Amino acid sequence: MNIDSINNGIVIDHIKAGMAMKIYDFLELGALDCPVAIIKNAASPKLGKKDIIKIDSVLNVDLNALGYIDPTITINIIKDGVRVKKYHPELPEKITNIIRCKNPRCITSIEQELPHVFNLIDREKDEYRCMYCESKASL
Amino acid sequence: MRHITSITDLSTAEIDELIATAQDIIEQPQKYAEACSRKKLATLFYEPSTRTRLSFEAAMIELGGHVLGFSEAASSSAAKGESVADTVRTVCCYADIIAMRHPKEGAPTVASLHATVPVINAGDGGHNHPTQTLTDLLTIKMEKGRLSNLTVGLCGDLKFGRTVHSLITAMCRYPGVRFVLVSPEELKVPSYVKIPLKRDNVRYDQTTDLCSVLPELDILYMTRVQRERFFNEDDYIRLKDSYILTPEKLEYAKADLSILHPLPRVNEISVAIDQDPRACYFRQALYGKFIRMALILKLLEVTV
Known part of the structure; x- marks a missing residue:
């Protein structure tokens, strides 16, 4: 399988096998008109199997938020065909409109225009809670 | 300006200070009779309550202040679909402090994000009731x-x-x-x-x-x-x-x-x-009035 190298863009590597589409949806990659490649179940010495996403475009989003979706991922920034930066996303203190509060008693359940904001409560446990009702976040 | 949406918004020292003020109010109520003169408390109660609403209102009256508000969502613009944020922005034009009860968890937090006066959570569903x-x-x-x-x-x-x-x-x-x-x-x-x-x-x-x-x-x-x-x-x-x-x-x-x-x-x-x-x-239930008097004084930064 040949997938062209990208010139200016992002390679999201070491995605847990099966999680690529979640990240694809979160980044709304379906709306882009640049080349986007999803590689599923690639062999990985570290994970056994992994997914990879290659995006041939510079995205203007906070990629650290991906750390909540999958903390194992590696983000590679490519410029002029060369990797210029490689990092693991840091869990952000606050994530907005990435996940929705599922508590039916939360004020967000009746006020549609409210942003769904979750605060990082425990970095070790990867635990976020709704800023309104304090319910635990779940994908 | 402070809001109180959870008991954890208050330090132990602040809780002790509120209790001491409440005890002083019990001992010398006349000293506080005009403390909140010309101040207005808005009680925004989106669901029924006996003790909490009446004790808030009695607390403000005994501090020499005034009370306005509603006691059920049906008698407010919430019945027309107005958001908590818009209601609170409006009420801030008329009142110096807000006590809010709402059946949905986190509604007073939403209020606090948009209010220009202190907001007290008077109970939000099964969540908090400081x-x-x-x-x-x-x-x-x-x-x-x-x-x-x-x-x-x-x-x-x-x-x-x-x-x-x-x-x-x-x-x-x-x-x-x-x-x-x-x-x-x-x-x-x-x-x-x-x-x-x-x-x-x-x-x-x-x-x-x-x-x-x-x-x-x-x-x-x-x-x-x-x-x-x-x-x-x-x-x-x-x-x-x-x-x-x-x-x-x-x-x-x-x-x-x-x-x-x-x-x-x-x-x-x-x-x-x-x-x-x-x-x-x-x-x-009686002490509930005195501690709310102490809290209103603290949030309005009134010293007696």
Whole structure:
């Protein structure tokens, strides 16, 4: 399988096998008109199997938020065909409109225009809670 | 400007200061009679309440202030679909402080994000009710003279009872407090509520048998065991009478026990106990007014 190298863009590597589409949806990659490649179940010495996403475009989003979706991922920034930066996303203190509060008693359940904001409560446990009702976040 | 949406918004020193102010108000009410003259409290109650709304309103009136607001969502623009944020922005044009009750969890937090005056959470669904916790703490202080070195029994629905969770969170800050958690297996305190107890090495015991622990208690905080909390009707019928406080059960208790209840009561405390000097729950309702007076003064930054 040949997938062209990208010139200016992002390679999201070491995605847990099966999680690529979640990240694809979160980044709304379906709306882009640049080349986007999803590689599923690639062999990985570290994970056994992994997914990879290659995006041939510079995205203007906070990629650290991906750390909540999958903390194992590696983000590679490519410029002029060369990797210029490689990092693991840091869990952000606050994530907005990435996940929705599922508590039916939360004020967000009746006020549609409210942003769904979750605060990082425990970095070790990867635990976020709704800023309104304090319910635990779940994908 | 401060908002109070949870008891954890207040430090232990601030809670002690509020209790001291409330005690001073009880001793010298005339000193505070004009403290909030020309100030207005808006009570935004999106669901019915007796004690909380009336005690807030009585508190402001006794401070020389005025009260406006609504007592049900149907009599506000919420009935037309207005958001909490828009209602609060509007009310801030007319009032100096807001007390809000809402059936949805986190609504007072939304209000606090848009308000230009202090917002007090007067109960948001099953989530937080900080002025009830302050009321409970003042009651214990008034009845026992201290908040430390007490054995506190909490009885009934400890799983869903928000007042119980907040009281545990607040009281575990004081030294020498031991909790005795009395509930059916189905309604035990959730594990997250016990995290501060374990972290701070606070002693607590769990039991299903009220009578066996009653002689040890300095405080008994009763809550209602609600039928709708049980999956199985048989379990409810089997357990419901175990957690009804009667004069017979009270024979096992200390002579200086203090019985608290956030009210409303249904049948979990026999009316025969109401005349017993150990029954504090109606005095507790009275103390609720004084602690709210203290909180209004603090948030309006009024010094007397």
